[in-house]
Amino acid sequence: MDFEFNNEQRDIQKAVREFAEAEMSREYMLELDRTSTYPADLLKKACDLGFLCIDIPEKYGGVGYGLTEKAIVFEELCRMGAGVGMSLGGSCFGLKVLLNSGTEEQKNRILPRACSGEGLPFSGAFTEPDKGTDIVTFPLGTTAVRKGGKYIINGTKTFITHADISKYVILLCQTDTNAKPSYKGQTTFILENPLDKPGYTVSSFEKMGWQTSHTTQISFSDFELPAENIVGKENQGFYNVMSFLTEFRIETAAAGVGMAQGVYEKAVNYAKTREAFGQKIGKFQSISHKIADMATKIETARLLLYKAAAIFDTKHDVPPHISSMAKWYGARMAVEVADDAMEIFGGHGYIIENDVARFYRDTRMLELVEGTREAQKNTIAASILGRLD
Amino acid sequence: MDIIVCVKRVPDTNEADIQISGNFINTKGLPFDVNEWDKYAVEEAVRLKEKYGGTVTAITIGDSESDDALRRAFATGADAAVRVSDDIFNGSDAVASAKILAGAISDIKHDLVLFGAQASDDGYGATGQAAAAILGLPYASLVIKLEADNGKIRATRELEAGMNEVVELPLPALLTIQSGINEPRYISIMGIRKASSKEIKVLSAGEISVNTAEIGNNSGTKTEKLFLPPVLKQTEFLTGSVDEIAVKLAQILKDKGGTF
Numbered sequence A: 001m002d003f004e005f006n007n008e009q010r011d012i013q014k015a016v017r018e019f020a021e022a023e024m025s026r027e028y029m030l031e032l033d034r035t036s037t038y039p040a041d042l043l044k045k046a047c048d049l050g051f052l053c054i055d056i057p058e059k060y061g062g063v064g065y066g067l068t069e070k071a072i073v074f075e076e077l078c079r080m081g082a083g084v085g086m087s088l089g090g091s092c093f094g095l096k097v098l099l100n101s102g103t104e105e106q107k108n109r110i111l112p113r114a115c116s117g118e119g120l121p122f123s124g125a126f127t128e129p130d131k132g133t134d135i136v137t138f139p140l141g142t143t144a145v146r147k148g149g150k151y152i153i154n155g156t157k158t159f160i161t162h163a164d165i166s167k168y169v170i171l172l173c174q175t176d177t178n179a180k181p182s183y184k185g186q187t188t189f190i191l192e193n194p195l196d197k198p199g200y201t202v203s204s205f206e207k208m209g210w211q212t213s214h215t216t217q218i219s220f221s222d223f224e225l226p227a228e229n230i231v232g233k234e235n236q237g238f239y240n241v242m243s244f245l246t247e248f249r250i251e252t253a254a255a256g257v258g259m260a261q262g263v264y265e266k267a268v269n270y271a272k273t274r275e276a277f278g279q280k281i282g283k284f285q286s287i288s289h290k291i292a293d294m295a296t297k298i299e300t301a302r303l304l305l306y307k308a309a310a311i312f313d314t315k316h317d318v319p320p321h322i323s324s325m326a327k328w329y330g331a332r333m334a335v336e337v338a339d340d341a342m343e344i345f346g347g348h349g350y351i352i353e354n355d356v357a358r359f360y361r362d363t364r365m366l367e368l369v370e371g372t373r374e375a376q377k378n379t380i381a382a383s384i385l386g387r388l389d
Numbered sequence B: 001m002d003i004i005v006c007v008k009r010v011p012d013t014n015e016a017d018i019q020i021s022g023n024f025i026n027t028k029g030l031p032f033d034v035n036e037w038d039k040y041a042v043e044e045a046v047r048l049k050e051k052y053g054g055t056v057t058a059i060t061i062g063d064s065e066s067d068d069a070l071r072r073a074f075a076t077g078a079d080a081a082v083r084v085s086d087d088i089f090n091g092s093d094a095v096a097s098a099k100i101l102a103g104a105i106s107d108i109k110h111d112l113v114l115f116g117a118q119a120s121d122d123g124y125g126a127t128g129q130a131a132a133a134i135l136g137l138p139y140a141s142l143v144i145k146l147e148a149d150n151g152k153i154r155a156t157r158e159l160e161a162g163m164n165e166v167v168e169l170p171l172p173a174l175l176t177i178q179s180g181i182n183e184p185r186y187i188s189i190m191g192i193r194k195a196s197s198k199e200i201k202v203l204s205a206g207e208i209s210v211n212t213a214e215i216g217n218n219s220g221t222k223t224e225k226l227f228l229p230p231v232l233k234q235t236e237f238l239t240g241s242v243d244e245i246a247v248k249l250a251q252i253l254k255d256k257g258g259t260f
C-alpha cells in the first residue's frame, strides 16, 4: 500500500497550486463573491491548462488521467477558491453521464467542446421542488412524452446549478408514468443550448453562500427535444444518474478537503501571529489543540477521499458506501474546520475581508448537494445492515 | 536554434524556518522547487524554439530527486533532458559545478546556452560565467530581453540604477537570464502527460569530459561556516506629516528590498 502521490501526481498538484495561488487571490475571490460573478475567465484558463477535463479520455479532448488526479486538481482549486473552486469543478456536473452513457456520436460532438471550455458549464437537472432526496417513491413531475421524432417536456426542475448559463443540461425525466417502481420509468436526455429555445424558463434563487454559481429553477413548457438527444437507454435514466452521482461525490469530497485545507492554513497563520495576554494565541492550548484536531480531521478525510478515488481508478467503479463515506465526512469535516477557523479568528473571522466567512458559508453547501448527510448515511447503513424488514 | 538550458532544484526557503545542521541547510521537510531564475531561462529557451525552431535540452546536476526540475522543463516544452549524477560531485562549488556542466554541454550540439542569473540557495551567481569561460563562449549576464538575428543574438542587460545595455554576441553564446525577462507559462496537465513519456538521460562523471581532480571535495572553495546572523532589534520612529511619513516609509521599504 503506497500513501504517496507518484511523480506525475505531485507535478499535477504543484502545477495547479501555482496556478491557483497566482490567479485566485483573496481579493479576486472576494470580488467575485461580492458581485455573484461566475468565474468565466478562470474557467477558460483552467480548461486551456487541461485542469477540468483532466479525467476525460484523450480521444474526446481530455487529458486521460483518472479520478485521483481530478481530485488533486479540485482540492487545490478549492483550497484557494472555496466556492469559486466548486464553481469551476461543478461546471462539469453531469458531463460524466454523457461520457458513461452517451453514444459515440454524442460524445464526439460534445465532449471536445466541453473540454475546451466552450461547452461549459454543464448542468445536471435531477431535483424537483417536491422531490430531492426521494426521487424513487413517486413518478417525477417532469415528463417527456414521445411525439414522432421528438419528445415534449413539461415540468419543473429546481436547485439546478448554472442553468442560467449552461450550454448543456443532462435532464432526468419520467418517460413511463406507469412504471413500477416508478424510477424504472425515468430517462436521461441531453439538452443543447436550451437557453436559446422556446419553452425553457430559468429563474435564480438567492442563497446563503457559493455566490459564484447561481442556483436556479427551470420550467419546461412544451419544450421540444429531438429523440436522438436521449442519453443511454429509455427508462434507464435513474441508473445513469445514480452511478454518476456515486462517482461525483468523490469530487465533492475533494472540494471539502480543499476548502478545509485553505481555511485551516489561514487559521494556522493567524494563530502564529495574533497576540493576546502577551503571547501568540497559538500558545493557548485551547487554540493549539483545535489546530491539531483540524489537521487530524483534514488528513482523515483526505485518506478516505484518495482511497475512494484509487478504488475507482483501479476498478472503474466504487462501492456506493465508500463514496458516500468520503462525501459526507469530507463535507462535514469542512464545515467543522471552517467553524473552528472562525473561532480562532475571533471577531476578525466574521469580517468579510479576512475571507474566513466565505469559506464558512461555502462549506455548508457541500453537505446538501448530491445527497444530504442523512442520505449518505442511509447508503452506508444499507450496505452494512441490508434491508431490515 | 539548438538551445541548452541549465536548471537546478533548490529548497524553497522563503517561508520556512531555516534549520542549519553543520554547514548545510537541513532540507528535511522543506518543499523544493526549480530555482526561480531557471524557470525564466527555460521559458525563454522554449519561446526561442517556438519562434526560430530547433530544440531545447535541459541539464541538471543531482540525484533522482532533481528529475523534478527536468520534468518541469519537459512540461514547459523541452525536447530532451540530461541529469549528470555522481557521488563524486558532492561538495562542488560554483566553478566545479560549471566544469561538470561544461563537460556535459560540450558533448551536445548547441547554438545557445542559458543559465539562470543565480540560484536562490547558494547565490554564487557565478556558475554561468564560469561555464562560459570553460567552454570559451561569448557571454552576457543579467539578460532581460533576447532577439536572435542571422547567427547573432542581441541581448538586453539589466544594469544598476535602472540602466539597460544592449549587446550583440555571435553564436554559439552563453547567457545568464535575469528574472522578469518573460512571464513563465503555467504548467499544463497536457505538458505533464507529455513529460511522463520522455526519457531523462543520466550520465556519471566517467561519461562526460570533466577532470575529477577539480570537482566535488577538490573544489577551490570550501564552506567554513553557514549561519543565520543574530536578529537585531531596530526600531525607528518616523515623524512629520502623513505624506512625509508615507514617503519615508516607502523609501525604507524600497531600500530593504520591498517591491511595489
Ligand SMILES: Cc1cc2nc3c(=O)[nH]c(=O)nc-3n(C[C@H](O)[C@H](O)[C@H](O)COP(=O)(O)OP(=O)(O)OC[C@H]3O[C@@H](n4cnc5c(N)ncnc54)[C@H](O)[C@@H]3O)c2cc1C
Residues within 6 Å of the ligand: A093, A123, A124, A125, A126, A127, A129, A130, A131, A132, A133, A134, A158, A159, A160, A161, A162, A210, A215, A365, A368, A369, A370, A371, A372, A373, A374, A375, A378
Ligand atoms: C446550492 C445547491 C446546489 C444544488 N445543485 C443541484 C443541481 O445542480 N442539480 C440537482 O439536481 N440538484 C441540485 N441541488 C439539490 C440537492 O441535491 C437537494 O437539495 C438535495 O438532494 C436534498 O433534497 P431536498 O432539498 O429536496 O431535501 P429533502 O429531500 O426534502 O430533505 C429534507 C431533510 O430530510 C432529510 N431526509 C430526507 N429523506 C430522508 C431519509 N430517507 N432518511 C433520513 N433523512 C431524510 C434530508 O436529509 C434533509 O435533512 C442543489 C442544492 C443546493 C443547496
